[in-house]
Amino acid sequence: MESQKQKILETTHNLFFQCGIRSVSMDDISKDLSISKKTLYQYFKTKNDLIEQVLNWVLKNPKFNFQSEKLKNLNAIECYWKFHQFIIEILGNPHHSFDYDLNKYHPELALTFKTKKMEMFKADLIMNLNQGIKEGLYRDDFDKDIISNLLIRLYLGLWNQNLAVYNQDDKFTESFHRELTLYHLHGICSIKGVEYLKTVTDQ
Amino acid sequence: MESQKQKILETTHNLFFQCGIRSVSMDDISKDLSISKKTLYQYFKTKNDLIEQVLNWVLKNPKFNFQSEKLKNLNAIECYWKFHQFIIEILGNPHHSFDYDLNKYHPELALTFKTKKMEMFKADLIMNLNQGIKEGLYRDDFDKDIISNLLIRLYLGLWNQNLAVYNQDDKFTESFHRELTLYHLHGICSIKGVEYLKTVTDQ
DNA sequence: TAAAAACTATTAACCCAATAAAAGTTTCCT
C-alpha cells in the first residue's frame, strides 16, 4: 500500500525533526504508527534506507520548490522579493539535533542532502539573476556563479553556531532578513534596478 | 631583557602558525631559539601563558591595525578598496592546524582571540560606513550594525571548511574577492556612490 | 648566568573488555 508508505515517511520525518535521528528508534517509529516492525521493514530495508527516503521525501515536498510558474508576470526584483520569504523554508530553520545526528552518524547522507538543497537553491538564484540581467534591472558585470555562491554561503553561515559565537545579538529576525535582502539586491542591481527598488520599498 | 621576549614571541608565533600548537613542544621552542627551557619559563609561566601572549602579540602587530591615518585624504569607497586588500591578513588565511589546535585544546583563548579580531574588524567597518554615509556615497537607510555583522559572517564563512563542502570550486581567489568587494560596495552605495564606483573600477 | 641534559609529574591518547541500546529477525497469536 503506497499511501501507508507515505504515512510512514511523514510520521518519521516529524519524529526525526523533533527529536533527532539517533534518539528515535525503529521501535519508537513503529509504536508511534501502531504498526509492527515487520511491516516497517517491508517498506524499508534498513534504518539508513528509511532516513534516505525521508530526506528525499523532504526534498520532493512541494514547499521546497519555489513555484516560479505563478510569478511569470513579475519582474526579477519582485520575484526575488517573493523568493527571499521562502528561503528560510528551504535552508533553515535549523533543527539542531536532527542536523547534528545526520552529520555525525550519516555523513554521506548529510552531504548529499545539503548538496541537493544547495543545488535547488542555486538553480533558482541563477534563474533570477538571468531574468534580472535580461530586464536590465540587474547589472551584467558580475560573475553569476560567484555571487550565487556568496549568497548561499552567507545563508549557510547564518545557521552555523560557531560563526555566531562572537556576537549573540544578530539573531535571524525579520528586520535582519530584510536588511540582508536589500543588501543583496543593491549588490546586484543596476542603477535602473536601484531606482525601481526604491519605489518598491518606499510604498 | 625585553627584546629577548619579543624574539621568543615572534619565533613561537612562526612555529605555531606553521606546525600548529599541539605539535610544537616547549622543548622544540627552546631548541629553535637555542635557549634553555629555564629561560623560557622565566618569561612565561606556562605554555598556556605563552600561547595567550603570542595571540596578543599578533593582535598588536601593526599589520593587524588598518592604518586609517594614512588614508585621511581618501573617500570611503577608495578607503574600503584599500581596506579589502588587507582583510585577508586580518581574518585569514586559515592556518588550519593552528586554528584546529587552538579551538580544540584552548577554546577559551580561541574565543577571545576570534572575538577581538572581529571587534577590530567591525570597528574599522563601522568607521568606513559612517564616513561613506557622511560623504553621501553610501545609502543611509540601512542598519550599520546588521550590515557589518553580515559582512563579517560572510568572511568567516569563507574560511569555514564544512560550509564549502557542497562546492569545491569557489576557492578564495583574487577574482572571487574582487566580486565580493564590488558586491558589498554596490550593496551599500547610494546612486551617487555607484556612479563614482564605476569610474574607479572602469579605469 | 644560562645552556644542556636529566629528571618528575601530568596529561592525553590508546587499547580492551564489559555493557547497554537499538537494529534487525523470528515466533506467536488474532
Added chain:
DNA sequence: AGGAAACTTTTATTGGGTTAATAGTTTTTA
C-alpha cells in the same frame, strides 16, 4: 496478513589500565 512481543546480532558507548609524550623542575656543566 499483520500486530505484539520475544529473540538474536550488531553497534556504540563506558570505564579502567597502560603507555607515550611533553609540561614543568632540577641538576649539571661551561
